[in-house]
Amino acid sequence: MSSSPGSPKKNRMRSLLANSFRRPRSQSHSHSSSVPNEGARLGSAQSGTPSAINAAVSLSSAGPNIPSTSEPDSAKLGRARGKAALAGFRTSLEVLRDNAGVFPPLSSAAGILLSCIEGIETAGRNQQEYENLWIELTRSAEFLSQRMQGAGSLPVSNSFLNISKSIEQQAQEIETKLAKKTGGRVRKTIIEEEEILGQYRRVESLFRQLQTDASMSIWSIVNSQLVETRLQGLESVKEATYDSGLSNEVGRRTCTEGTRIRVLEDLRDWINDPMSAPIYWMNGMAGIGKTTIACTFCEQMEGRKLLAASFFCTRNFPDCRRVNRIIPTIAYQLARYSLPFKTALCHVLDQDPDIAKKTLSKQFDKLLKEPLAGMEGVLPQNLVVVIDALDECENGTEVERILDTLFRYATGVPLKFLVTSRPEPEIYPRIMQHNDQSRVVVHLHEIEKSLVQTDIKLFLEEELSLIALTPPQLEQLLERSGALFIYAATLVRYIQSGEKRANLHKRLKSVLELAPDASKRHAHLDALYKEVLKSAFDEEEAEEDEQEDVREVLRTVLVAREPISVETIASLTGIDDPQRVVSALQPLRSVIHQSEQTKLVSILHASFPDFMFSNDRSGSYFFDQLEYNQRLASRCFSAMETQLRFNICHLDSSFLEDNELEDLEARIKAHISSTLVYTCRHWGAHLDLAPRSEYLLKALADFFSNRFLFWMEVLNLRQEMNIGSETLVKAKDWLTASPAEPQS
Numbered sequence: 001m002s003s004s005p006g007s008p009k010k011n012r013m014r015s016l017l018a019n020s021f022r023r024p025r026s027q028s029h030s031h032s033s034s035v036p037n038e039g040a041r042l043g044s045a046q047s048g049t050p051s052a053i054n055a056a057v058s059l060s061s062a063g064p065n066i067p068s069t070s071e072p073d074s075a076k077l078g079r080a081r082g083k084a085a086l087a088g089f090r091t092s093l094e095v096l097r098d099n100a101g102v103f104p105p106l107s108s109a110a111g112i113l114l115s116c117i118e119g120i121e122t123a124g125r126n127q128q129e130y131e132n133l134w135i136e137l138t139r140s141a142e143f144l145s146q147r148m149q150g151a152g153s154l155p156v157s158n159s160f161l162n163i164s165k166s167i168e169q170q171a172q173e174i175e176t177k178l179a180k181k182t183g184g185r186v187r188k189t190i191i192e193e194e195e196i197l198g199q200y201r202r203v204e205s206l207f208r209q210l211q212t213d214a215s216m217s218i219w220s221i222v223n224s225q226l227v228e229t230r231l232q233g234l235e236s237v238k239e240a241t242y243d244s245g246l247s248n249e250v251g252r253r254t255c256t257e258g259t260r261i262r263v264l265e266d267l268r269d270w271i272n273d274p275m276s277a278p279i280y281w282m283n284g285m286a287g288i289g290k291t292t293i294a295c296t297f298c299e300q301m302e303g304r305k306l307l308a309a310s311f312f313c314t315r316n317f318p319d320c321r322r323v324n325r326i327i328p329t330i331a332y333q334l335a336r337y338s339l340p341f342k343t344a345l346c347h348v349l350d351q352d353p354d355i356a357k358k359t360l361s362k363q364f365d366k367l368l369k370e371p372l373a374g375m376e377g378v379l380p381q382n383l384v385v386v387i388d389a390l391d392e393c394e395n396g397t398e399v400e401r402i403l404d405t406l407f408r409y410a411t412g413v414p415l416k417f418l419v420t421s422r423p424e425p426e427i428y429p430r431i432m433q434h435n436d437q438s439r440v441v442v443h444l445h446e447i448e449k450s451l452v453q454t455d456i457k458l459f460l461e462e463e464l465s466l467i468a469l470t471p472p473q474l475e476q477l478l479e480r481s482g483a484l485f486i487y488a489a490t491l492v493r494y495i496q497s498g499e500k501r502a503n504l505h506k507r508l509k510s511v512l513e514l515a516p517d518a519s520k521r522h523a524h525l526d527a528l529y530k531e532v533l534k535s536a537f538d539e540e541e542a543e544e545d546e547q548e549d550v551r552e553v554l555r556t557v558l559v560a561r562e563p564i565s566v567e568t569i570a571s572l573t574g575i576d577d578p579q580r581v582v583s584a585l586q587p588l589r590s591v592i593h594q595s596e597q598t599k600l601v602s603i604l605h606a607s608f609p610d611f612m613f614s615n616d617r618s619g620s621y622f623f624d625q626l627e628y629n630q631r632l633a634s635r636c637f638s639a640m641e642t643q644l645r646f647n648i649c650h651l652d653s654s655f656l657e658d659n660e661l662e663d664l665e666a667r668i669k670a671h672i673s674s675t676l677v678y679t680c681r682h683w684g685a686h687l688d689l690a691p692r693s694e695y696l697l698k699a700l701a702d703f704f705s706n707r708f709l710f711w712m713e714v715l716n717l718r719q720e721m722n723i724g725s726e727t728l729v730k731a732k733d734w735l736t737a738s739p740a741e742p743q744s
Helices: 008-022 029-034 054-065 071-099 104-119 127-149 158-178 190-222 224-232 245-249 261-272 290-303 323-337 339-351 360-372 396-412 428-432 449-463 471-481 485-496 501-512 523-536 544-559 566-573 578-588 607-612 615-621 625-643 664-671 674-688 694-706 708-717 721-735
Strands: 279-283 307-312 384-388 416-421 439-443 592-594 601-603
Touching (some): 104 158, 261 290, 261 439, 279 396, 279 428, 290 307, 290 416, 307 323, 323 360, 323 396, 396 416, 449 471, 449 485, 485 501, 501 523, 523 578, 544 601, 544 625, 607 615, 625 694
Parallel strands (some): 279 439, 307 384
């Protein structure tokens, strides 16, 4: 329940936000009244010792009331004020250095700034500004020191770490400039003096950002339960991050060391340039390496604490192909990155908890634009959001809408967006209609071929080091790969899947002897996929029933709506022994991935279903996915008929809330099989893609009559009731689509 408009809690939060985001930097010693009051409100002034800035502020404020009859007296007063301010700054830095030991960049920065103090003279043309800077820096340093004393309970965001590193970098640059001495004195040209002063200004600005971040962390601790409730309401897709557990399940990886250097350098130049366009579109055909590059870039930006959020779309997981989950997920991750943003976002969610369910335009406006307003001096610069494989989302119209939304709002928020995709019809014209000021466009397939071939060569030499490729063999493989990394990756997996060392050379030889139709666009990749399938269905070594197992397993994995377990594959294919599924997967390892951690099975790359579902490309290996979805829908109904039952988890009482049951997770794992989980989640999707038939009509009617409530119980236990409503919509669409086919 949201707070009432006049509630004390909401008013405190608004006041805290206003003080944190709008506090001006002091420009004169007479502005001592602008000392931030959030520290006192949050207990930051509960110190046992007087503030180190009291003397400096007293001298500063006393200045106008002291008669000034001569220039020397005024100069003496100025020097006294400067020395007092500098002494206060020195003391606060010493305390901060000692208290910030758990945050090495901040502790290091304090130490470096301490070593620089002796090299700065506060007298001269910039005396007043230096004095103001010392006072402001002292305030921030004292506040942070008190926060550091309780650092065990202080949440530290990536934003906090980023700002700390920036302070350390600025301190190092100041130290370097001050090290340039002539005759034991600093070379005080006007330019050098202004440069050093400018860097101290940046340090002061960064200290204020840290102070805001720390203030928000205190608010976050006090209101932690409310904050988490609000953030969970966004229904963020945890599997969509570049380094999620799903990334292992789908075989996502980073670039081989030493490859794609030019592309990654261009991305870094874009992110480092404050004047560059806010949107960077990297596009290319399937298999060219877009996701691998995006994953590598995310890892690099994560290391620099500049990755605000990532959303990697994939056909392999339902929520990762839904456009309407992208913006709420970005907002959620950004809240984890920045505590001030989290505070502002929770204020928005307090007013409208259901905003994540609304249109894309309203989502962006309320979840990103509004909480980011006024944060230009609070968030680190050059933050990036990465959206990968946008073409793998399931609704082309929604893809168009999110692109329109990005271009409408991107220039008004302190974020940059990297978007990767194929140049699909719903994407290409939507992006190309905008000018160069709003987007950068990179066509990976147009990058100089020699650069790409050099990268692929490094990859092949590293991955096939056991074979010791001859120069002619390597040259031929490079020619076949062209600009497609997926060709090289599939080739490597195919060759390495040979069980014996001799098979490695045999498989290499078979690939080199392929004679693809050079007139077709995907000729070499198609020829390689056909060679893989020919080997998998080897009629000489495999029995007929083994070939049928391979065929059924392959088709099931291709049509499955998410990575699935071996047991689920066995159930959906009608194979009575899961070990037969394991055996059938072996010859398919170059096109199908099985996670080492979860053992879930999925397609390795989106280019393989494209090949398999095209009769023109796959030839005799083609199969009709609509027909197979009909079979899987039927098997889903059969599995639910067998396994669904009343009180499936044998709960002792229906009067207890699920969260009151300590062993509920164990009961769910014990009584709800992976097959039942899959069928309950996806029977509607398979039904929606299947031709209508009398059999499926009867199965659907039987399901609603006898098992509908049991199905809802499973979804409720797994906290997936939202899937239920989507499934029912799909069933309705299927029922109203076309007349049923006659029963054969």
